[in-house]
Amino acid sequence: MAFAPHLAGRCCQLRASLFGARSTTPGTKGAPMHLRFVFADQDFTVTLEDNPCARDLVSMLPLDLTIDDYSSNEKIAYLPRKLTEEGGGRFGNEAVGDLCYYAPWGNLAMFHGPYRWSRGLIRLGRLDQGPAPLLVRGEHPMRVEVLPEPGRLPHNG
Numbered sequence: 001m002a003f004a005p006h007l008a009g010r011c012c013q014l015r016a017s018l019f020g021a022r023s024t025t026p027g028t029k030g031a032p033m034h035l036r037f038v039f040a041d042q043d044f045t046v047t048l049e050d051n052p053c054a055r056d057l058v059s060m061l062p063l064d065l066t067i068d069d070y071s072s073n074e075k076i077a078y079l080p081r082k083l084t085e086e087g088g089g090r091f092g093n094e095a096v097g098d099l100c101y102y103a104p105w106g107n108l109a110m111f112h113g114p115y116r117w118s119r120g121l122i123r124l125g126r127l128d129q130g131p132a133p134l135l136v137r138g139e140h141p142m143r144v145e146v147l148p149e150p151g152r153l154p155h156n157g
Helices: 005-018 052-060
Strands: 034-039 042-048 063-070 074-078 098-102 107-111 121-127 140-146
Touching (some): 052 121, 063 107, 107 121
Antiparallel strands (some): 034 140, 063 074, 063 140, 074 107
16 A cells, blocks of 8 residues: 555544544644633633543533533533533543533633532543632623634634
């Protein structure tokens, strides 16, 4: 079989997706994927974990959602469809500032207070500047989008 240079990139991309390569911004090898969240007067970023659920979220972006308070330690936003639960399971080192997906309800959960893992919770990433933006109380429209890498224009959906 002859080598086809024009297919080499596609082969590597396919191999990376099959064998769990890091979530990356297009054009950057091994760089973690970052999301931008905007609601009320808050504008913050999240660094994503490398898991199928986080990649499924990225495939839906950009999204316009509604964020609201839930319990005393988190804010939630319902997604238009459920994400894959592949790669989910118990995780440790729960931390204030975690972005998670709660599979039973199909919502994002962002923690501004201490929490413990519970069945159905999949960590997607962590807020880069800490949980302060989540302390704004109430229900608000929220925009979620992939943070473009330097030198690239953002995708507006």
